[in-house]
Amino acid sequence: MAAEPIREVVIEAVLNDPYDGAIRLLGDAQRFGFEIRTFALAAGTNGTASATITLGVPTLIDTQVIAARLARHPAVQRADARADAGRALLDRPQAVAA
Numbered sequence: 001m002a003a004e005p006i007r008e009v010v011i012e013a014v015l016n017d018p019y020d021g022a023i024r025l026l027g028d029a030q031r032f033g034f035e036i037r038t039f040a041l042a043a044g045t046n047g048t049a050s051a052t053i054t055l056g057v058p059t060l061i062d063t064q065v066i067a068a069r070l071a072r073h074p075a076v077q078r079a080d081a082r083a084d085a086g087r088a089l090l091d092r093p094q095a096v097a098a
Contacts, residue, residue, distance in 0.1 A: 004058045008037065008084035009066055011053040014077040018049035021075035028070055029055055048077065054084065 015021025022041055029036055035056030042050050057066060063081040071079035 004060065006035070006056045007059050009055050009057050009063050009081050010084050011051070011055065011067065011070060011079055011081050013051045013053070013070065013079040014044070015049045015051055015075055016077050017047070017075045018043070021049065021073070022051055024073040024075055025051060025053060025070055025079075028073075029053065032066075032069065034066075 011025070013021065013025060015025075018041060022039075026036065026039065036053065037056055038052070038054040040052045044050055055066070063083055067079045067081035070076065070081075
């Protein structure tokens with residue numbers, strides 16, 4: 001049986017509490033079986049923080065479902081997801097014209 005194709009999804013989140021929000025985002029990503037490729041956390045204003053996570057996820061999973069699942073914690077103010085199209089194109093086998 002062939003492995004399910006993986007694509008990169010970038011999550012950008014605003015966290016009410018940097019520590020609690022980061023732990024919950026990373027814990028959920030692990031629990032859902034996603035591969036964590038990168039994680040960055042930057043301080044914001046008034047105690048907030050922004051997190052950017054690049055995940056390897058099966059292509060069958062909708063990016064908006066991922067964002068909704070990760071945004072369900074009170075420590076996460078907002079989470080948006082987008083497929084990293086540039087990386088997906090690089091990972092895809094290319095046909096060569098003769």
